[in-house]
Amino acid sequence: MIHITVTAKKAVNPEQDGLGRPYVGYEEGMTQDEMYAANHGEWAIGARAQKERYALFAFGRTVIQAVEIDNLERTTIYSGDPNEKRDDRYTINGQVLQKGHPVYDKYVGKASPVSVARNPVRYFEDPEFDGERGQLCACGCGETTTGGEFLPGHDQKAIHERIARIGTVAEFLKWMDVVRPASLGR
Ligand SMILES: [Zn+2]
Incomplete structure (x- = not known):
């Protein structure tokens, strides 16, 4: 509380x-x-x-x-x-x-x-009444979800932000295929 x-x-x-x-x-x-x-x-x-x-x-x-x-x-x-x-x-x-x-x-x-x-x-903690209203959005925005890991649209936003760290989508795909080649599966 x-x-x-x-x-x-x-x-x-x-x-x-x-x-x-x-x-x-x-x-x-x-x-x-x-x-x-x-x-x-x-x-x-x-x-x-x-x-x-x-x-x-x-x-x-x-x-x-x-x-x-x-x-x-x-x-x-x-x-x-x-x-x-x-x-x-x-x-x-x-x-x-x-x-x-x-x-x-x-x-x-x-x-x-x-x-x-x-x-x-x-x-302070009150185990009788504490309990989460939701959870912090996994994108890191600091907002609370009403259920689920992300607020609507924030998963897409988070993915595109990471693609942009590598460069274009094409550059991202090339990079991804190097760090995690498809032939190796997951
Ligand atoms: Zn978010």
């Missing part, structure tokens, strides 16, 4: 925020929808997150929200300074879980399951 620690509620400039938010963070009394709107976005999360199914959000040392992840959306943010393009941020899109969902009931309102750390984004 992904575990994200949010800040206390603070104002941000909606024009500089990739989600156009007026504020981020948490304060007591917020509804689940308000928490999601304020905090589901623009996190520096890596390839590992692509296969996670659930995200927990915590404030202080208490879990305040659980989300079942639909997808991670890459957002490119411009701060106004062209040198300050930040393109490694992701927004977690998903379903806000409610009381009665086993993940909500296990974590929300309870003590955070991870230790204190400087990085707000953490990962």
Whole structure:
């Protein structure tokens, strides 16, 4: 699972925020929808997150929200300074879980399951609920498939990229016949 620690509620400039938010963070009394709107976005999360199914959000040392992840959306943010393009941020899109969902009931309102750390984004294992949404596309693009080894078209893209490393298709065939002559079979 992904575990994200949010800040206390603070104002941000909606024009500089990739989600156009007026504020981020948490304060007591917020509804689940308000928490999601304020905090589901623009996190520096890596390839590992692509296969996670659930995200927990915590404030202080208490879990305040659980989300079942639909997808991670890459957002490119411009701060106004062209040198300050930040393109490694992701927004977690998903379903806000409610009381009665086993993940909500296990974590929300309870003590955070991870230790204190400087990085707000953490990962932890929960064998009861972990499980892959798909798998990383075998082409290396970093996206998650919905089943199978490749996203649609990515197998073709990967093959053609390798042919191009050798040269033309004709050059590739000549090269291939040298490294793996047909007479030897597989
Ligand atoms: Zn791919």
